[in-house]
Amino acid sequence: MVMDREKQRQRYIAGTEGAPPVPPPGGYRGAKRQQSAYASPTPAASIYSAGETAAAAIEKKPSSVFSRVVLVVAIVFAAILLIVMAAGGTDMLYGVTMFALQLVVLGLVIATLFTARGRMLGSIALVVTLLFNVATVGGLSALRTSAAGAYDGMKSDEQKHEEAYPGIKGTDPQEALDQQSVEEVRAAAAELFADIRAQVTAEFGYEWVQVGDEDLRPERNGYGGESMLYEFATESWATTEPIHDYATKVAIMDLIGQIVVDHGMYGLYAFNDPSVSSIDPSVMTKLYGSDDPRTQHTWESYTENYPDPMRFYADIYDLSHDSDGSFQRTREAQNTRTGEPLEGLQLVVIASAVLQDADRDAFEKKLEEYPGFD
Structure with missing residues (x-):
């Protein structure tokens, strides 16, 4: 027993040169263990929060007087532009003065952007x-x-005077006084239409429908303004049934030709008939579908009562000769706009440069301001 303890003691101190023995694995039983390292101390709370520190670091600087002046100048200049626009001063807005002021304002604004306080x-x-x-x-x-039609531009007084010319440039104003008025054309056309409708219905049995209303548009005077004369288009009349038979078409046009002569007009001139028309056959094909009246989708005839202003048109539309469907699409579009039948006979009267009876005295008085004009 003693020998065992001595051997154990010798084992602990062998080669250590007097150093204390190494504790057994796990340490001695009942011995207190010490922490290998102390916990790091909790840092002291900051006296100032981050926001308070940043706020304290910022030095508030008021905007410069120069920047305030520039802002006022920009606002005043914008107000001036709007006032000039409201007054209709388009020419002034595009004048040299406005461009120069705009450059000055822009230069001041750019200069302000390079200052810290402005x-x-x-x-x-x-x-x-x-x-x-x-x-x-x-x-x-x-x-x-432009939308209001109030742009005078840089026109001289002479140009403005010309714009108010009541007649049409290149036309003797006396012609408007001598020829039929709007009211006379309206009455003559109504009588002509009534006669044609009655005779065509009596002989061929076709019924009629009115298409659209009359149209009265001011004529331009050739000097940049509107004259006191009008282009007048009557309402149209159309048969309610198509006319496909060639012989019937010829007979109807012959009858209408006799009626217009009875009403003091010239005989019908057929634009689509190559035997009388001066239109080139290739152009005729484009306009009427063919240069042969037997296969044309459109017949167009015309007459007038010169020197009076009435121009009478009689057209026949026939979709049975529409080879590719393009003409039918055209007629369908027209039907959508005006409600007119796709096929059949249509009549209309147009008169240009006509004067209304109510404007006659004013027209003559206005002409006194334009001696030598035509």
């Missing part, structure tokens, strides 16, 4: 300048005056 107000002034400038406001003004 950058914010300079940015606002830049936005105002980009929204309201000579280009944008001038464009709006041009559209406004």
Whole structure:
């Protein structure tokens, strides 16, 4: 027993040169264990929060007087542009003065952007300048005056005087006074239509329907303005049934030719008939579908009562000769616009440069301001 303990002791101290023995694995039973490292101390809380520190670091600087002045200048200039636009001054907006002022304002705004204390107000002034400038406001003004027809441009007093000419350039105004008026054309056309409808119905049995209403449009005077004369188009009349038979077409046109002569007009001239028409056959084919009346989808005849202004048209539309369907599409589109039948005979009267009875005295008085005009 003693020997065993001595051997154990010798084993612990062998080769250690007096060093204390190494503790057994797991340490001695009942011995207190010490932490290998101390826990790091909790850092002290910051006296100031991050926001308070940043706020304290910022030094507030007021905007510069220069930037305020530039902003006011930009706003005032924008207001001037809008006032000029409202007054219809399109020419003034595009004048040299406005362009020069615009460049000055833009230069001031750009200069403000390069100053630290004026950058914010300079940015606002830049936005105002980009929204309201000579280009944008001038464009709006041009559209406004164009839509209203109030653009005078840089016209001289002489040009403005010419614009108010009551007649038509190149036409003797006395012709408008000597020929039929709008009211006389309307009455003559109504009588002509009634006679044609009655005789065609009596001989061929076709019924009729009115298509559209009359149209009265001011004629341009050739000097940039409107004259006191009108282009007058009557309502149209159309048969309610198609006319496909060639012999029937010829007979109807012959009958109408006799009627228009009875009403003081010349005989019918058939644009689509190559035997009398001066239209080139290739052009005739494009217009009427063929240069042969037997296979044409359109017959068009015309007459007038010169020197009076009435022009009478009688057309026959026949979809049975539409080879590719294109003419039918054209007629369908026309039917959608006016409600007229797709096929059949149609009549209309048009008169140009005619004067209304109510305007006759004013027309003659206005002409006194234009001696030598024609």
